[in-house]
Structure formats: structure tokens, C-alpha cells
Amino acid sequence: MSRFSLDQEIRLVQDELLLLGSLVEQAILNSVDALQRRDVEAAKAVYHNDRKINGKHFAIENHILITLATQSPLASDLRLLAGMLEVNTELERIGDYAKGISKVAVRLAEAEFPIPIREIVTMADLATSMLHRALGAFVAGDMVAAHSIPEEDNQVDEYYQSIYRKIVESMIKNPDSIDIANQLVWVVHNLERTADRVTNICERVVFIVSGELMEFDNTDDETIGLD
Amino acid sequence: MPERTRMKSRFHLRILWPFMLIFIFSLAAFVLLVPFVQNALFAEAEIRGTQVNYMPLFALVFLILAVGLLIGLLINIHYTNRHLNVLEDLTNAAKELGEGHFQEIRIPDDLGQQLEMQELGEALRKTADQTEEQFNALRKEQAMLSAVLDHMTDGVLIADDDGRVQMLNNAAEKLFRIENEQALGRSVVEVMRHYSLVELWEKTKNGDPETVTMEMGSAHKYLQVVGISLEKDLPGRSMLLFQDLTQTHQLEIVRRDFISNISHELRTPMAGLKAISETLLDGALDDPPAARKFVVRMDSEVDNLSQMVNELLELSRIEAGRSNFEFQRSEPCRLMDKVIERMTLQAERVGVSLTQECPPYLPKVFADPGRISQVFVNLIHNAIKFTPNGGHIHLSAWQDGDKVIFKVSDDGVGIPKKDIGRIFERFYKADRARAGGGTGLGLSICKHIVDAHNGQIWVESEENAGSNFYFSLPSVLDGYYI
Structure with a gap:
């Protein structure tokens, strides 16, 4: 197989991944927006859009596997395709988070509960902006960005903590709202996990460029006080 | 056409003249020398009684021919050299012309005697001038177009059939946060990074123009995008126009x-x-x-x-900006006294105490007393609204350089951090539930009034600990009005 067609295949997969990335990014933003505007229709649209995301996820996986089988790439190309396989999975997971948020948005549309929506929107903006830049770094093989983006995860964690505390306070004040508040915790949790997935994507960038497997994410250790 | 035939006939005549020269030289040499040598040879043979020796005659003929040929060769070399030099100059000029280096084109003034060379040189000179003119006109037009493109607020992106970006202007660079050099030749997906935009491009690249309105990414850019096929003017190209409606959209909200x-x-x-x-x-x-x-x-x-x-x-x-302010020298403490008089009753009714502290030595300020008391009233109104029963509101003033600073502080509920940046906006209410009645205009009016006085207004607040509103007014210094 010629070098030309392998490069071309890789570029095609890359574009498909970026498209999937933008779908997922917008899904997160739209789900939070639906929560903010208490818009059931918009939330349902995000929910059903997940099918499209999953379809694209499978198509990309297929494309990568066929490329691996027919072009037998080596060294950096192999790393790149393997990395793409991984990023593909991460994106699909983030899509699921958006779906989860939209599910909560449908349930909370009618609820009388003080949602700290401004912080949630800011958190979603931050997480999706990280995702956007991480995919940019992935395409460009930008090691500097791949190292700096995971640092922003701390900010996301701070938002998580502060919103979580607010929700718990509301729960204590008004025990009837525990069911709703608990759902809201899921929203914030999903956003926090989104940022963690972005960190994983950054790890892939480092792997693709340098061949080194490493771990940026130490948030799990912090939350249970093991660090 | 007649000119060309004339040139041709001239060419035929002139190429013959070196040969004519050789011919005439040889003929003259023969006519002059051969009979003379022949006679000498015959005479010698007669005297000696031997046979005629023709060898010297042959040698002479050979010599004449050789000299004739040599002269012809020299003439030829001379002329060919001159032509070659001129041709080389012209070739170089043509090369420079091809490469667009109009300043470096050198066509020698002396192109020899040959008319063809002179004409070729003249033609080349004219071509160079015309091409430079056209080139400059094109360049000017291009500069004008790119100036328009780069200074327009709408983004423009042109892509080829394979979806590679061929052009994007400044506004588009900013919109997609990408440099021109990085974007050119990349795929539209990689540059625009949004599925709706890619879908629009795919739909319109070979079809009818279409417009979509969309919100993009975490920056919440609100865009109106038009996709247009450029098939008629630039085959295989399509264009996307991006209009940033974020501000309009926000105003609408x-x-x-x-x-x-x-x-x-x-x-x-x-x-x-x-x-x-x-x-x-x-x-x-x-x-x-x-x-x-x-x-x-x-x-x-x-x-x-x-x-x-x-x-x-x-x-x-x-x-x-139509409101007429009546500025006058005013004593800061008098301004505060009047307000305290007006507001004490209202404050006491909800169980909040209102106190003031004003040093007597403060310089006068240049202010419209009616407007400034409106600022105080609005601030105190707010303080009363957000201070629970038993709370305290305190007014104070002090001098800071050429300004007097006024402070309205309360020990009420305070303002959440996230709202502090926005409370001076029109219609903004930090806590809708508590704000109750009111238009959300009070602080906005305060800000406008203080701005009109060339002063500043700001706030420091901590949630559940109270708020401090400050505003400064320029003081009147020794009769100098600011």
C-alpha cells in the first residue's frame, strides 16, 4: 500500500474524529443550556442526538480497524491510529455524559429547585473549551498544550466542589428536594468526568508524539485523600 | 502583414552581402594576380626552355581561396558574436519579465545595426512596460480586495472541492482562533471545528446558497453563516460568510x-x-x-x-446624554445630611438604623445636589432592601487626593461573587427572589450619574457579611473646577 493512501486515510479519520468531537462538545453545551432554560424539547433533542454520536463512533472505529488491517502501519502511524481509537472511545463516553445531563434536564424542567446554574454553565464552558483545545492539540501533535490543558482540570474540580456543597446545603435545608438535588449532583459529576476524559485525550497526545505512556490524572487520589 | 514580408526580403538581401564581399575579393585577386603570375611562368619557361611549371599558379589560387574563406569566417564570427551578445541580453530580459522582476529588466540601448534585433528589443521593452502596468494594476486591485477582506467584520472562508481551505480573512482567523498560515491547505473540518458549519459547506458547495443561524462552542458565539458556491466565477470553490451576531443577540436577550x-x-x-x-x-x-x-x-x-x-x-x-445637570460647588456633608433626613424614617420603619459620619474639613465637590442625592437614595434603598431587621447602614465620606469618596455600607446579605461584575448593568437583579419590587435600574442610574460627574462608582462585598458601595466625586480645589 502506498504511503499516500495511508496518509490520506489518517487525515480522513482525523476529520471524522474532529466532527465527532464537535458533536459531543455541542451536546454537552446544549444539554446544560436546556437545563438552564428548562427546555424539555431541547433536552430531548440532545438525548436523541446521542444515537448520531454512537453511529459516528462505530463508523470511526470501523474506519480505523480497516486502515490498520489493510495498511499495516508502523511506528508513529500505528501509535496515531491506536491513539485515535482511544480518543474515539473517550468522545463517545463524553457523549453519554451529555445524554445523562439531558435526561436530568427533562426531569428538572418542572422542579422548583434553586439550581446554581451560573456555576454549572461556567463549568460546562470550561470543560468543553478544554475538550476543544485538547482535540486541536491532538491534531497538531502539540505537546505544550497537551501538558497545560490537564492543569485546568483543577479549576473544574474546584467548581465541582463548590457546586456540590451548594447542592448539599439545599438538600439539608429542604429534605423534600433530595431526589432532585441528587440528580443535579449527577449533572455536575458528569461535567467533572468530562474534564477527566479530556485529560485522557491529552495523555494520548503525549503517547502519539513521544511514545511515552503517562498519567496526568490524579484527581481520584485527591478526592479520597490518598495523595 | 506587408511589414512582415518587407522584413523577410530585407533579411535575404543582407545575409548575402558577406558572401558577395568574398566573391568580389576572390574575383579581383584572380583578375589581378593570375594573368600576372601566368605570364611570369610562361616567360620563365621560355627562357629556360623547360616546360611550364603550373605549381606556383595552383598555390596562388589556393592561397586566394584560403584568404577569402578566412576573411569570410572572421566577418561571420564578428557578426555572430554581436548577434549572440544581443540575443543573450534579450533572453535575460525576457526571463526577468517572466519572473515578474520588472525593475531588473535591462535591454541595452545599442542593439547593433540589425533592424530585427532593434525591433525585437523594442517589442520586448514595450511588453515589459505593458506587463508591469497590468501587473501593478492587478496588484493594486488585489491590495484593495485584501484590505476590504481584512478590515470587514464578517468572516470569509473559501475552500476548494476537496474541502481544503484556500483563503480566510482576519475576521475568520479570529473567529476560529487560527493563524492564516496554519489554516491554508487544512481541511474545513480542522479549521472550523463545528459539524453544523461542515454540514452547511457540504450542502451548499454544489447547490443553492443557504443561511443558518447557530450558537458555537463554549464561547457561545452567536453566528449567522451563509454558504455560497462559487462555481460560476471560481470553478470548484465555495465560500462561507460568517456574521458574528453575539452582541446583537445579547442585546436582544x-x-x-x-x-x-x-x-x-x-x-x-x-x-x-x-x-x-x-x-x-x-x-x-x-x-x-x-x-x-x-x-x-x-x-x-x-x-x-x-x-x-x-x-x-x-x-x-x-x-x-440629554439630561441637564446643574453642577455647583456643594459641601459633601450637606449632601449627606439631606439624604439622611429623607431616608431615616424609611429605614426605621423596617428596623434598620441609619447613621453618618462626615469630617467637617472636606473640600467642596462639583456636583448636581439633586442627582447626587438620587445616587444616595438609590444606594440606601438597596441597602435597606438587603439588610435584615436590626441591621445597620452607615454613610461616610473622606478626602482622597483631589477627590472626595463617599461610602454607603451595610451589614446585610451581601452580593454573591458571580454577580458583583454585573450589578451596575441595566435590569440586572442579583437575587430575584429578594429584590422584590424595583426595576433593576437603580444602580444603573447611579452609575450613569456618577459617570456624568467624572467620578467612579464601585462595590466591595462579601456574601452574608454586607456590602460597601463607594463613589468618588472630583473636589473643587482653590477655585479650579474639574
């Missing part, structure tokens, strides 16, 4: 918020009025003491309504 706020705020006193008038009509009129009570309530509702309308009018007047 503010307007919508305003209408919903104001309708809500107007509805409450209106509903009150309606209920009271219905009660009166239903028979309360016949009970004068009750009727009087109702009318008093109607009166206060109407006051509320007219205050709201006045605030709105005031704000729009100040914003339009």
Missing part, C-alpha cells in the same frame, strides 16, 4: 429580559389597583371610611407606578 421584567413589575401594582377599584365599585364606595383607606392604597400604588416610569425615563434621558 437584554431587551427581552427588560420587557418581561417591566411587564412583571407593572403587573403587580396594576393588579392591586384593579382589585381596589373593583372592591370600590362593588359597594365599598358606600362605606366612606373603608373607601378612604382603599383610595389611600390606590394612591401609593400609583406612586409606585409613576416612580418606575420616572426611573425609566430618567435612565433613557441620562443614557441619551
Whole structure:
């Protein structure tokens, strides 16, 4: 197989991944927006859009596997395709988070509960902006960005903590709202996990460029006080 | 055409003349030398009685021919060299022309005797001049186009059939946060990074133009995008135009918020009025003491309504810059005294104490007393609203350089961090539940008034610990008005 067609295949997969990335990014933003505007229709649209995301996820996986089988790439190309396989999975997971948020948005549309929506929107903006830049770094093989983006995860964690505390306070004040508040915790949790997935994507960038497997994410250790 | 035939005939004649020269030279040599040598040879043979020796004659003929040929060769070399030099100069000039280096084109003035060379040189010179002119005109046009493209606020992106970006202007660079050099030749997916935009591009690249409105990414850019196929003018190319409507969209939201706020705020006193008038009509009129009570309530509702309308009018007047301020030298403490007088009762009614502290040595300020007391009233109003029973509101003032700073502090609920940056915006209410009545215009009016005084207004606040509002006014220094 010629070098030309392998490069071309890789570029095609890359574009498909970026498209999937933008779908997922917008899904997160739209789900939070639906929560903010208490818009059931918009939330349902995000929910059903997940099918499209999953379809694209499978198509990309297929494309990568066929490329691996027919072009037998080596060294950096192999790393790149393997990395793409991984990023593909991460994106699909983030899509699921958006779906989860939209599910909560449908349930909370009618609820009388003080949602700290401004912080949630800011958190979603931050997480999706990280995702956007991480995919940019992935395409460009930008090691500097791949190292700096995971640092922003701390900010996301701070938002998580502060919103979580607010929700718990509301729960204590008004025990009837525990069911709703608990759902809201899921929203914030999903956003926090989104940022963690972005960190994983950054790890892939480092792997693709340098061949080194490493771990940026130490948030799990912090939350249970093991660090 | 006749010119060309003439050139051809001239060419034929002139190429013959070196040969004619050789021919004439040889003929002359023969005519002059051969009979002379022949006679000499015959004479010698006769004297000696030997046979005629023709060898010297042959040698002479050979010599004449050789010399003739040599002369011809030299003439030829001379002319060929001259032609070759001129041709080389012209070739170089043509090369420079091809590469567009108009400044470096050198066509020698002396192109030899040959008309063809002179004409070729002349033609080349003219071509160079014309090409340079056209080239400059094109370059000017291109500069004009790219100036327009780079300074327009709308983004422009042109892509080829395979979806590779061929051109994008400054606005598009900013929109997609990408440098031109990085974007050119990349795929539209990689540059635009949004599926709706890619879908629009795919749909319109070979079809009819289409417009979509969308919100993009975490920056929440609100865009109107037009996809247009350029098939007619630039085969295989398509263009996307991006109009950033974020600001317009935000204004639209503010307007919508305003209408919903104001309708809500107007509805409450209106509903009150309606209920009271219905009660009166239903028979309360016949009970004068009750009727009087109702009318008093109607009166206060109407006051509320007219205050709201006045605030709105005031704000729009100040914003339009039409409001007339009557600036005068005013004593800071007098300004505060008047306000305290006016507001103490209101504060006490809700169980909040109002105190002031004003050093007597403060310089006068240049202010419109009516407007400044409105600033105080609005700030104190707010403080009362957000300070629970038993709270305390304190007014103070001090000098800071050429300014006097006023402070209204309370120990109320404070302002959440996230709201602090926005409370001076029109219609912004930090805590809708607690803000109760009010237009959300009070602080906005304060800001406009203080701005008109060349002063500043700001706030420091901690949630559940109270808020401190400050504003500064320029002081009057030794008769110098700021």
C-alpha cells in the first residue's frame, strides 16, 4: 500500500474524529443550556442526538480497524491510529455524559429547585473549551498544550466542589428536594468526568508524539485523600 | 502583414552581402594576380626552355581561396558574436519579465545595426512596460480586495472541492482562533471545528446558497453563516460568510429580559389597583371610611407606578446624554445630611438604623445636589432592601487626593461573587427572589450619574457579611473646577 493512501486515510479519520468531537462538545453545551432554560424539547433533542454520536463512533472505529488491517502501519502511524481509537472511545463516553445531563434536564424542567446554574454553565464552558483545545492539540501533535490543558482540570474540580456543597446545603435545608438535588449532583459529576476524559485525550497526545505512556490524572487520589 | 514580408526580403538581401564581399575579393585577386603570375611562368619557361611549371599558379589560387574563406569566417564570427551578445541580453530580459522582476529588466540601448534585433528589443521593452502596468494594476486591485477582506467584520472562508481551505480573512482567523498560515491547505473540518458549519459547506458547495443561524462552542458565539458556491466565477470553490451576531443577540436577550421584567413589575401594582377599584365599585364606595383607606392604597400604588416610569425615563434621558445637570460647588456633608433626613424614617420603619459620619474639613465637590442625592437614595434603598431587621447602614465620606469618596455600607446579605461584575448593568437583579419590587435600574442610574460627574462608582462585598458601595466625586480645589 502506498504511503499516500495511508496518509490520506489518517487525515480522513482525523476529520471524522474532529466532527465527532464537535458533536459531543455541542451536546454537552446544549444539554446544560436546556437545563438552564428548562427546555424539555431541547433536552430531548440532545438525548436523541446521542444515537448520531454512537453511529459516528462505530463508523470511526470501523474506519480505523480497516486502515490498520489493510495498511499495516508502523511506528508513529500505528501509535496515531491506536491513539485515535482511544480518543474515539473517550468522545463517545463524553457523549453519554451529555445524554445523562439531558435526561436530568427533562426531569428538572418542572422542579422548583434553586439550581446554581451560573456555576454549572461556567463549568460546562470550561470543560468543553478544554475538550476543544485538547482535540486541536491532538491534531497538531502539540505537546505544550497537551501538558497545560490537564492543569485546568483543577479549576473544574474546584467548581465541582463548590457546586456540590451548594447542592448539599439545599438538600439539608429542604429534605423534600433530595431526589432532585441528587440528580443535579449527577449533572455536575458528569461535567467533572468530562474534564477527566479530556485529560485522557491529552495523555494520548503525549503517547502519539513521544511514545511515552503517562498519567496526568490524579484527581481520584485527591478526592479520597490518598495523595 | 506587408511589414512582415518587407522584413523577410530585407533579411535575404543582407545575409548575402558577406558572401558577395568574398566573391568580389576572390574575383579581383584572380583578375589581378593570375594573368600576372601566368605570364611570369610562361616567360620563365621560355627562357629556360623547360616546360611550364603550373605549381606556383595552383598555390596562388589556393592561397586566394584560403584568404577569402578566412576573411569570410572572421566577418561571420564578428557578426555572430554581436548577434549572440544581443540575443543573450534579450533572453535575460525576457526571463526577468517572466519572473515578474520588472525593475531588473535591462535591454541595452545599442542593439547593433540589425533592424530585427532593434525591433525585437523594442517589442520586448514595450511588453515589459505593458506587463508591469497590468501587473501593478492587478496588484493594486488585489491590495484593495485584501484590505476590504481584512478590515470587514464578517468572516470569509473559501475552500476548494476537496474541502481544503484556500483563503480566510482576519475576521475568520479570529473567529476560529487560527493563524492564516496554519489554516491554508487544512481541511474545513480542522479549521472550523463545528459539524453544523461542515454540514452547511457540504450542502451548499454544489447547490443553492443557504443561511443558518447557530450558537458555537463554549464561547457561545452567536453566528449567522451563509454558504455560497462559487462555481460560476471560481470553478470548484465555495465560500462561507460568517456574521458574528453575539452582541446583537445579547442585546436582544437584554431587551427581552427588560420587557418581561417591566411587564412583571407593572403587573403587580396594576393588579392591586384593579382589585381596589373593583372592591370600590362593588359597594365599598358606600362605606366612606373603608373607601378612604382603599383610595389611600390606590394612591401609593400609583406612586409606585409613576416612580418606575420616572426611573425609566430618567435612565433613557441620562443614557441619551440629554439630561441637564446643574453642577455647583456643594459641601459633601450637606449632601449627606439631606439624604439622611429623607431616608431615616424609611429605614426605621423596617428596623434598620441609619447613621453618618462626615469630617467637617472636606473640600467642596462639583456636583448636581439633586442627582447626587438620587445616587444616595438609590444606594440606601438597596441597602435597606438587603439588610435584615436590626441591621445597620452607615454613610461616610473622606478626602482622597483631589477627590472626595463617599461610602454607603451595610451589614446585610451581601452580593454573591458571580454577580458583583454585573450589578451596575441595566435590569440586572442579583437575587430575584429578594429584590422584590424595583426595576433593576437603580444602580444603573447611579452609575450613569456618577459617570456624568467624572467620578467612579464601585462595590466591595462579601456574601452574608454586607456590602460597601463607594463613589468618588472630583473636589473643587482653590477655585479650579474639574
